[in-house]
Amino acid sequence: MLLTLLSLPACTFVAEQLGAPSDPSDTTAIIFEVPRGTTPGRLGPLLDEAGIIDDAGAFGNYVRITDEGGCLKAGRFELNRSMSAGEILETLCGVPLANDEPFTVVEGWRIREIDDALTEKGWIQAGEYATLAGDPSQFTAAYPLPDDSLEGYLYPETYMVSPDRFTAEAFIQRQLDTLDEVFYTPNKAAIGASPRKLDELVIMASMLEREEPTPKNRPLVSGILWKRIDSQWNLGVDATSRYTLDQWNDRKAFLKKLRDPTDPYNTRLRAGLPPTAIGNPGKVALQAALEPVDSEYWYYLHDSAQVIHPSRNAAEHEAYRRKYNVY
Secondary structure, three states, X not given: OHHHHHHOOHHHHHHHHHOOOOOOOXXXXXXXXXXXXXXXXXXXXXXXXXOOOOOHHHHHHHHHHHOOOOOOOOEEEEEOOOOOXXXXXXXXXXXXXXXXXXXXXXXXXXXXXXXXXXXXXXXXXXXXXXXXXXXXXXXXXXXXXXXXXXXXXXXXXXEEEOHHHOOHHHHHXXXXXXXXXXXXXXXXXXXXXXXXXXXXXXXXXXXXXXXXXXXXXXXXXXXXXXXXXXXXXXXXXXHHHHOOOOOOOOHHHHHHHHOOOOOOOOOOOOOOOOOOOOOOOOHHHHHHHHOOOOOOOOEEEEOOXXXXXXXXXXXXXXXXXXXXXXX
């Protein structure tokens, strides 16, 4: 080994020493931004400050000996401490990371709310996302997709997106893939063994997302609602009657919907699950739909502080209604 090193040109050997990685075992990603106008000679202190290298002087000497880095690009790059000076410079001469920004799909949002939020960002034309989400045949998934709408399958999460490269098609596919990654694949065996089909679980989860504000109570509410389904009781979930409203909290329109026996989403007056999910549920609600808790309860309501009060029979339920003035 010594003979091999001695046979190398002296400057190459020195460059290798100067450009050695700070920590060959540390591959933790560090996002580093090259300011516009930065020269290779000015990189050392910036890399040192970011914790990517330990010796700005050695890095500067490496640059002077090798004359590398003349193709530096401004932008954000992913580096780590296991990279040599040569690898760092090669990366910084490559393609910068996309200028991503976070976009949050709130748990429980309907397709229309997601479309509105994307339109407000200026990333789509109004209605573009909703139109695509109404045609599941354009997308693929590891699980069966519904025929007419992706409502319930568009996983709510904070996604990092690149505004200048954003497409509604790619974003929807990403949401479907995230549902697979977060819920379907980890629970595939349990879903297969469940008496409920996936679409039924998604619909139930969407109701739980809206019905129960406290995540830890959702398995209990899930158990009550599935018991009602199995006993051929009407669900009586008022949130379903809000689904088709332009504004979710439009009380006047909501009260009208509650009295409409022709509304397929009226679970007070119509038996069974609603035709589709009423929003897009998160992991906790999906898990609660899959893993309901059995109990003695058949009813529940929430007081003004959103505290749940389950009851075993209609008499108890009516007593709670009077006590908490919930009608």
